[in-house]
Amino acid sequence: MTPATWPRDEPLDERLLVVDPRAGDWRDARVRDLPRHLSAGDLLVVNDAATVPASLPAVTARGEAVEVRLAAHLDDARWRAVLLGAGDWHTRTEHRAAPPPVARGERLRIAPELDLFVEDVDPTRPRLLVVRFLGDLREPVRCDSHRDVRGAALWAALYRHGRPVQYAHVDRALDLWHVQTPFASRPWAVEMPSAGRPLTWGLLGELRARGVHLASLTHAAGLSSTGDPAVDASLPLPERFDVPARTVRAIAETRLAGRRVVAAGTTVVRALEGSARLHGGDLVAGEGTTDLRIDASFRPRVVDGLLTGLHELGSSHRELLQAFAPEPLLARAWAHAEMRGYLDHEFGDACLVLPRLTPA
Amino acid sequence: MELRGAAALVTGASRGLGAAVARRLAAEGMRVVLVARGGEDLARVVADIRGAGGEAHAIAADVADKRAPHAIAGTAAALVGPIELLVQAASTLGHVPLRPLLDTDCEALEQALEVNLVGPFRLAKLLVAPMALRGRGLVVHVTSDAGVAAYPTWGAYGVSKAGLDHLGRILGAELEGTGVRVVTVDPGEMDTAMHADAMPDADRATLLDPDVVAARIVRLVRGADSVPNGARVEASAWDRS
Numbered sequence: 164m165t166p167a168t169w170p171r172d173e174p175l176d177e178r179l180l181v182v183d184p185r186a187g188d189w190r191d192a193r194v195r196d197l198p199r200h201l202s203a204g205d206l207l208v209v210n211d212a213a214t215v216p217a218s219l220p221a222v223t224a225r226g227e228a229v230e231v232r233l234a235a236h237l238d239d240a241r242w243r244a245v246l247l248g249a250g251d252w253h254t255r256t257e258h259r260a261a262p263p264p265v266a267r268g269e270r271l272r273i274a275p276e277l278d279l280f281v282e283d284v285d286p287t288r289p290r291l292l293v294v295r296f297l298g299d300l301r302e303p304v305r306c307d308s309h310r311d312v313r314g315a316a317l318w319a320a321l322y323r324h325g326r327p328v329q330y331a332h333v334d335r336a337l338d339l340w341h342v343q344t345p346f347a348s349r350p351w352a353v354e355m356p357s358a359g360r361p362l363t364w365g366l367l368g369e370l371r372a373r374g375v376h377l378a379s380l381t382h383a384a385g386l387s388s389t390g391d392p393a394v395d396a397s398l399p400l401p402e403r404f405d406v407p408a409r410t411v412r413a414i415a416e417t418r419l420a421g422r423r424v425v426a427a428g429t430t431v432v433r434a435l436e437g438s439a440r441l442h443g444g445d446l447v448a449g450e451g452t453t454d455l456r457i458d459a460s461f462r463p464r465v466v467d468g469l470l471t472g473l474h475e476l477g478s479s480h481r482e483l484l485q486a487f488a489p490e491p492l493l494a495r496a497w498a499h500a501e502m503r504g505y506l507d508h509e510f511g512d513a514c515l516v517l518p519r520l521t522p523a
Numbered sequence: 524m525e526l527r528g529a530a531a532l533v534t535g536a537s538r539g540l541g542a543a544v545a546r547r548l549a550a551e552g553m554r555v556v557l558v559a560r561g562g563e564d565l566a567r568v569v570a571d572i573r574g575a576g577g578e579a580h581a582i583a584a585d586v587a588d589k590r591a592p593h594a595i596a597g598t599a600a601a602l603v604g605p606i607e608l609l610v611q612a613a614s615t616l617g618h619v620p621l622r623p624l625l626d627t628d629c630e631a632l633e634q635a636l637e638v639n640l641v642g643p644f645r646l647a648k649l650l651v652a653p654m655a656l657r658g659r660g661l662v663v664h665v666t667s668d669a670g671v672a673a674y675p676t677w678g679a680y681g682v683s684k685a686g687l688d689h690l691g692r693i694l695g696a697e698l699e700g701t702g703v704r705v706v707t708v709d710p711g712e713m714d715t716a717m718h719a720d721a722m723p724d725a726d727r728a729t730l731l732d733p734d735v736v737a738a739r740i741v742r743l744v745r746g747a748d749s750v751p752n753g754a755r756v757e758a759s760a761w762d763r764s
Contacts, residue, residue: 211605211653213597315580318601322594339593348605348653350597364652364697371700379656409658 164473164501166332167510170341174361178505178512180473182496184488185518189496191503194361194513197470202520203374204422206413207470210356210430211379213347216325216339217354217386220251221271221279227263231271231279231294232328233353234386234400240296240311241282243400245389247290255331256390262290270297273324277312288393296320318350328354328386332508342509351403352384357509358428358471376417378410382434398479401454404434408448414465415446423467425517429483432457435465459485468517473500473507487516524661524744527552530603532595534586534646535613537564539715540665543737544610549577551741554603558582558595559613578603586613586642587634596649605657608744609650611643612665617679619720624678632679639683644690651694651703658702661747663740664691666707666755677721688755695753704747707755710736 171177175195182189192200201207217233228249235243248260265271271279271294278297285291296312298320312320327342344359345367367377383403389395414435417424426432437453439446446465456479457463468487474480476494484493493516505512531548535541537559549555549572559565561583572579580602584591599606615638617631647662654660669677670684691707698705712718714730739761743750750756 209656211656213593213600215597315582315598315602318598319582319594322598339590343593346652346656347596347649349600368697377656379653407657 164475164497164505164507164511166508167506167512168332168334170360170510174363175366177361178500178503180496180500180505180512180514182488182492182514182516183519184468184492184516185521187492189492189499195366197366197515198369198373198375200515200517201370201373201375201425202422204376204417204420205425206376206378206417206422207370207425207427208378208380208410208414208431208435209344209346209359209362209427210352210382210384210434211344211346211348211359212352212356212381212384212430213344213350214327214339214342214352214355215350216322216327218252218326218328219273219279219324221273223263223265223271224269225263229262229265229271231273231292232386232389233325234291235353235383235402236351237293240313240317242294242296244279244292244294245290245386245391245394246292247390252329252331252333252336256388259390264289265292273320277320277324288391288397290389290391291394330388330508333510346379348379349381351381352430353386354384355509356382356384356428356430358431358469358513360509361513362427376413378407378413380407380410380431380434381405382430384430399433399454399456401452402430402433403450403452404437405450406434406438406446406448411446411448423517423520424465425515426466426469428469429471429480432463432466432469432483436461436463439464456482457486458482459490461486463487468515470513470515472509472511473497473505473514475507484516524607524659524747526741526745528554529607530554530556530599530605531608531610532556532558532599532606532646532650533610533612534558534643535611535665537562537568539612539717540710540713540733540736540740541610541612542568543733544612544740545579546572546577547734547737547741548608548610548744549579550575552577553608554578556580556582556599556603556606558584558586558599560585586611586646587637589645592642592645592649595646600653605653606650607654607659608661608663609647610663610665610740611646613642614639614665614667614680614717616717616721620723621676621680621721622678623676627679632682635679635683636686639680640686640690643687647690647694647705651698654703655698655701660703661744662691662694662703662705663744664705664707666709668709668711670709680721691755692753695751699752704750704752706743706747706750707753708740708743708758709755710740710758
């Protein structure tokens with residue numbers, strides 16, 4: 164499939180492939196038609212995580228250029244991060260030069276007033292680091308928690324020096340507003356939770372007017388690719404989520420009414436199913452962390468279907484889709500979409516995998 | 524709305540009414556993020572609030588900067604969680620001393636619109652949608668009677684405030700039924716540095732203490748459910764609750 168290379172001006176005109184696993188068929192639509200494919204009483208759950216400018220160019224103590232991609236916020240000034248070699252998004256991730264080896268205790272310089280202290284290096288996957296933001300370069304190179312950059316200063320530094328993580332299929336350098344959904348709140352995601360991108364305020368209003376309920380959660384969408392097969396094989400890394408009590412109630416009411424819980428994006432599926440798995444099958448409000456991998460063998464307990472992008476065979480996103488529709492159906496629908504010129508990746512077209520309501 | 528433990532973002536928070544509102548909200552137990560162009564005034568207000576046992580965080584940013592809103596909204600939500608109350612008090616007069624409209628530079632009018640109208644629009648645009656998905660939230664815009672009455676020499680400021688009033692009305696209409704409310708509040712004439720810039724010869728004894736107005740605005744915030752969405756109100760109506 165051809166990737167979309169830039170955000171399009173009118174997201175409502177983007178294609179929507181509607182796949183019905185119950186009927187075993189599919190049809191073409193536009194994103195603006197979404198309300199017609201949902202029913203009164205259905206619940207659409209979105210991920211309201213804002214996207215962090217998580218790509219930071221840096222220089223090692225030996226003067227080697229590297230790129231640090233933040234993967235997950237651990238606590239205070241500490242982040243899990245992936246190290247890439249010289250260059251930037253213009254080069255395909257898998258073609259990027261390997262980064263120079265870095266050791267625990269090294270500093271990577273982001274700016275004259277800002278360093279990343281390498282607190283830990285993964286023993287088997289050395290591109291995977293735990294880093295801490297430090298803010299004083301005049302001192303000797305050592306670990307000193309008193310100079311942690313935290314709170315408002317940390318975020319000011321990130322927004323000043325970071326750029327959105329992006330990949331070579333996109334035409335130009337992205338600005339931060341290109342990678343935010345219309346309802347972005349806490350900056351927990353290091354890549355845009357892109358299924359929410361075309362859900363404009365007007366479209367959400369139409370859904371509401373039709374009797375479709377809306378709810379949100381926050382899920383820290385992680386990196387989709389690192390260029391290191393050893394790291395990529397372990398994706399997604401553990402991701403943080405927060406499910407509000409209001410959303411838990413809305414889901415319970417929807418299920419009780421025999422209506423459908425529709426996740427806007429794979430991250431919403433991971434948050435809801437991950438939370439349920441942590442609590443013996445019951446969805447519980449609050450924060451948690453999940454490393455749940457969802458594939459064809461997974462039986463969803465909370466989510467009935469999802470709005471997502473067109474994910475290629477072999478990706479972890481496609482594996483997740485196989486929990487909602489059999490692969491032969493997905494393969495046939497995808498072949499159709501490819502023939503019809505659908506576009507994939509984060510600015511691409513959309514797909515709704517959702518069983519039709521059974522007659523009451 | 525219930526204030527204790529909820530997250531608020533206040534712009535123009537280093538001086539005048541914005542600072543007074545931020546102090547009052549923190550004293551009510553809100554987790555407050557203060558936005559201003561920076562400097563010692565902002566740091567002092569934050570230090571005062573923390574010294575009094577409140578929670579406050581400073582973001583140095585210019586609300587007229589197109590690149591600032593995502594950093595402001597993201598930083599604020601990262602520090603105190605999803606924002607439930609947005610108070611936009613940042614304002615600029617345009618030329619000081621004030622000038623008749625026909626002597627006003629186009630750039631000065633643009634600057635007043637950026638700070639007093641477009642900046643608040645950008646921040647509201649980012650903060651309102653997540654509020655609506657959570658089913659609750661309040662936006663308070665600080666306006667002026669110069670946005671209603673035609674005072675000579677108040678052109679750039681008055682035009683921008685009239686626009687802000689109508690922004691609130693339309694936004695309020697569009698938010699009907701979402702649980703999010705927009706209220707535009709006219710504080711009255713206050714004894715602030717901005718007022719001194721505009722009317723250096725005013726008798727300060729006739730001007731309101733910004734802290735008195737801030738107390739009224741806190742009462743308004745608590746009782747906002749009774750205000751029609753998008754309404755423009757006078758703070759004096761909340762002198763006693």
